[in-house]
Amino acid sequence: MxxxxxxxxxxxxxxxxxxxxxxxxxxxxxxxxxxxxxxxxxxxxxxxxxxxxxxxxxxxxxxxxxxxxxxEKKSLKMSILLPMLFVIFLIFIMIYQGNAIYEVLN
Amino acid sequence: MAGTAVVIEENNQHVWSGGVAPMKASYGKLMMWFFLLSDAFTFSALLITYGLIRFSHPAYDGSVENFVFSSEYWPIPEKVFEAVPFLHGMELPLVFVGIMTFILILSSVTMVLAVEAGARMDRKGVEKWMLWTILGGLTFLGCQAWEWSHFIHGVEITGKDGVAFFQGAGLTSNPYGPPNFAALFFFITGFHGFHVFSGVVINFIIFYQAMVGIFEQRGHYEMVEKVGLYWHFVDLVWVFVFTFFYLI
The missing domain is CATH 1.10.287 (Helix Hairpins)
Structure with a gap:
């Protein structure tokens, strides 16, 4: 070279x-x-x-x-973290749903 | 030869056309972040499904000492996962999975050190720490293989006629609890294990590329950083799987 x-x-x-x-x-x-x-x-x-x-x-x-x-920049931080709010929402409705299924089955 | 490297470098600077990278991150790194976000959704969905199914089954409400396995209620994880290789017949709840957790955290640390070495253009350092990371990943996979085979092989049960036999876990039934318990175990730890496996493969490719000097020619070690993001994500998911599957 x-x-x-x-x-x-x-x-x-x-x-x-x-x-x-x-x-x-x-x-x-x-x-x-x-x-x-x-x-x-x-x-x-x-x-x-x-x-x-x-x-x-x-x-x-x-x-x-x-x-x-x-x-990282704040915009990058937020574009990763804010969508995770959907997950928190899903946790609450699915745990609620699980309890509802339990009530029906027992 | 050196001229080719310069061309690649120039192309990189114009990737975002405006000359300035949005959010001060390169295209590859940003896309890795968004991929990880979608992957986080997948894992969240799996873990939340675990929560849903668990809450739809009765919980065991007696004392831990008197616990017996039954498909009537959800098992206590520390009663299920209590075996350690070479220590047959001893009850060591959660010890093995704890060791696995420490191994994965340590391999994440060595990955950070590889990224740090890459930022300093230190090829020897990148090689050393990538190798430790690969070793950690392989050890974790080995541990998981043992845990799966133990789980499938099963526990010794004495039947009504006094004859002892082995019953293991499958997708439709298991000796520990409701059928869904083992099915979820296979799905969640399996999907995570597959991520570890692909992570080890990608880590090895990057290790090889660093070794033959591709990144030195390119002038930066950003690939190590991107793969590092993936590897930390695998560790991050395990932190959640450990809590929700083994602890709670």
Whole structure:
């Protein structure tokens, strides 16, 4: 080859790497807490609520930091997040429907 | 040779015709996001179906210690998923699926590190971290294969005549609970597992392309970033499957 392009490897930004591992640590810690809850708290709506809250917390870290959505433009953020409102709507009507089916069958 | 790379680079800059990328994201990245949004709808629909079917069945309302499997009510997941490879006969509820969760989270972390290395044009770093990610994905798939085979192979049941036999789960019946329980298990974890499988294949293609220097010629490692988005999504879905299928 007559023309060799020089590839310059930039130095590692220690702070960035530290942040990645910190987020990883948070995700691991939340999962551990979920485990502890699974065996210490009796079944009930409090337990379910805790699990869902912790799951959404984890999801926030994955989407915002790992998928970098937290650092994108607001229009991009909203075009991904707002359509998810349909999912929340679907959860409510389908759980309601499930209860209705239960009433009919029993 | 180097000239070709320059042409590709120029084309990229005019992809959005106006010269400026909308939402400050490249075409490929934006389309990956919208694909993931549609995929999120699919997984949401599956998990909400699980909720609907579960709520239409009676819940077990006795104590956990006295729980017995019956098709009359929905089973408690920690009583179903309690086996770990090589530890036969021991009751270790949720331990194996917990290990799987940690493996997938860790492979997501190595993927972030691969993307970070790509941003610095560090080919060696991309190769190293992509390889760890692929390894994590394959380990997860192996774990899932074991879990499925255990689930299908079944549990030992002593019949009325005192003879012990194995009964496993299928799409129409299972020894743990209502038929839909196993059907949903196969559909939801199967669909997720298929995503993991395709993710590993795509990761491998990207690893190969990085290795032969395609991205170096192209001048950027954006493909690693796009595939990274897909891989994180697979991890994200597992977080929800873990909660709604195994914990609640």
């Amino acid at each position: 007559e023309q060799q392009t020089q590839i310059r490897v930039q130095p590692v930004d220690k702070k960035k790497i530290q942040k990645i591992w910190r987020v990883a640590g948070i995700l691991g810690a939340i999962t551990t807490v979920e485990f502890i809850i699974a065996f210490t708290i009796g079944a009930g709506s409090a337990k379910t609520f805790l699990f869902i809250a912790l799951t959404i917390w984890k999801a926030f870290y994955i989407v915002s930091e790992f998928m970098h959505l937290g650092h």
